[in-house]
Amino acid sequence: MTALAPAAGHRSLMSGAPNARRRKVVNRVMITILLITVLLALIPLFLILAVVIAKGLPAMNIEFLTSTFNFSRREPGGGYLHGVIGTLYMGGLAALMAIPIGIGAAVFLTEFPGNRLARPVRFFSDVMTGVPSVFVGLFVYTILVRQIGFGTFVGALSLAIIMLPIVVRSSEEVLKLVPGELKRGSYALGARHWQTVFRVTLPAAAPGLVTGSMLAVARALGETAALVLTALGASSVVLQLQGGGQTALPLLIFREARGAFEAGQARAWAGALELMLLVLVLSIIARAVGARAGFKTQR
Numbered sequence: 001m002t003a004l005a006p007a008a009g010h011r012s013l014m015s016g017a018p019n020a021r022r023r024k025v026v027n028r029v030m031i032t033i034l035l036i037t038v039l040l041a042l043i044p045l046f047l048i049l050a051v052v053i054a055k056g057l058p059a060m061n062i063e064f065l066t067s068t069f070n071f072s073r074r075e076p077g078g079g080y081l082h083g084v085i086g087t088l089y090m091g092g093l094a095a096l097m098a099i100p101i102g103i104g105a106a107v108f109l110t111e112f113p114g115n116r117l118a119r120p121v122r123f124f125s126d127v128m129t130g131v132p133s134v135f136v137g138l139f140v141y142t143i144l145v146r147q148i149g150f151g152t153f154v155g156a157l158s159l160a161i162i163m164l165p166i167v168v169r170s171s172e173e174v175l176k177l178v179p180g181e182l183k184r185g186s187y188a189l190g191a192r193h194w195q196t197v198f199r200v201t202l203p204a205a206a207p208g209l210v211t212g213s214m215l216a217v218a219r220a221l222g223e224t225a226a227l228v229l230t231a232l233g234a235s236s237v238v239l240q241l242q243g244g245g246q247t248a249l250p251l252l253i254f255r256e257a258r259g260a261f262e263a264g265q266a267r268a269w270a271g272a273l274e275l276m277l278l279v280l281v282l283s284i285i286a287r288a289v290g291a292r293a294g295f296k297t298q299r
Contacts, residue, residue: 049276052269052272052273052276053273055266055269056269056270056271056272056273056274057270057273058266059076059266059267059269059270060270060273060274063077063078063079064078064079064080064267064270064274065079065081065274066079066081067079067081068080068081068082068235068236068237069082069235069236069252073256073259073261073263073264074261074263074264075263076263076266076267077263078267079267080249080252080267080270080271080274081237082234082235082236082237082238082247083247083248083249083251083252083271084249084274084278085237085238085239086152086231086234086237086238086246086247086248086249087221087248087249087250087275087278088278089152089156089239089246090152090155090156090159090227090231090246090248091156091159091217091220091221093152093153093156093160094156094157094159094160094162094163094217094220095160095163095213095217097156097157097160098159098160098161098163098164098167098216099163099167099213099216101164101167102163102164102165102166102167102168102171102213102216103167103171103202103209103213105121105125105168105171106167106168106169106171106172106174106175107171107175107197107201107202108121109121109122109168109172110172110175110176111193111197111201121168122172124165125164125165125168125169126165126169127165128161128164128165129165129166129169132225133158133162133223133224133225133226134225134226134229136158136161136162136226137158137225137226137227137228137229137230138229139161140154140157140158140161140226140229140230141154141229141230144157144230145229145230148242148243149242149243149244150230150231150232150244150245150246151231151240151241151242151243151244151245151246152231152238152240152241152242152246153241153242154230154231154242155226155227155230155231155246155248157230158223158226158227158229158230159220159221159223159226159227160220162216162219162220162223162226163216163217163219163220164216166212166215166216166219167212167213167216170208170211170212170213170215170216171205171208171209171212171213173212174205174208174209174211174212175201175205175209177205177208178200178201178204178205179204182200182201182204183196183200183201186199186200206290207287207290207291208290209290210286210287210289210290211286211287211290213286214282214283214286214287217279217282217286218279218282218283221248221249221250221275221278221279221282222250222275222279223250224250224251224253224254227248227250227251228251228254231245231246231247231248231251232245232246233245233246233247233251233252233255234246234247235247249271249274249275249278250275252267252268252271253268253271253272253275256268256271257269
């Protein structure tokens with residue numbers, strides 16, 4: 001069989017494009033640049049992890065994980081058990097306050113984009129994302145702490161205010177990615193608007209919503225300035241909701257890291273490592289829950 005000659009003015013599909021070689025070179029150059037930028041971005045992360053692990057691991061032992069604060073900052077010993085409990089206590093209360101409200105606001109922004117309140121809500125969410133946490137602490141101190149005192153609740157409230165705009169903005173972007181075909185299919189089957197939101201949109205976006213919420217939780221668990229003005233601190237395990245100071249890992253790390261004694265600084269490094277591990281464990285659990293929710297939705 002003889003190959004047919006291409007018609008006049010047309011190029012055969014068997015021949016390469018005139019600029020194909022240049023396009024391949026440009027593609028390889030851009031991929032190389034992207035890989036270099038990724039490596040440059042990972043270098044500070046690996047350096048931080050290496051330093052925290054190298055300095056925190058020697059001071060992390062069974063006593064550190066299971067005991068409370070050593071009143072003598074000059075001597076080794078003691079631990080941050082009360083800091084872990086306080087961090088989980090306030091972080092859990094803050095998540096219960098911020099995540100449902102944030103996801104609800106994100107649903108409002110995506111389902112009713114033409115509403116008069118949509119633009120102000122989005123604007124204030126963007127503004128609140130960049131507000132320093134010390135201003136949040138000052139706000140809660142002025143409004144509540146001066147009236148009811150320091151405690152777990154006011155500390156959790158300050159963390160919830162920090163978490164809220166992050167949950168709103170991340171959840172809004174995730175909800176926008178839900179395919180419109182799913183919603184239209186739900187409407188075609190006779191579902192109402194609220195049924196479509198709760199039974200189709202939210203389950204489909206569950207993995208992304210969990211990831212965005214965990215970013216907010218991780219940000220809140222590492223805050224110090226807001227807790228200095230609201231939780232104040234404590235030297236033992238505190239379980240009461242209000243009426244006494246509460247502590248957290250960032251508070252303990254801050255107060256011992258600025259000291260001049262090696263024993264206190266060693267405990268601060270161990271506390272930083274413990275905080276990183278705590279956030280890592282919570283993130284893994286949240287990702288597993290989100291992946292399971294997404295798997296059930298796909299089935």
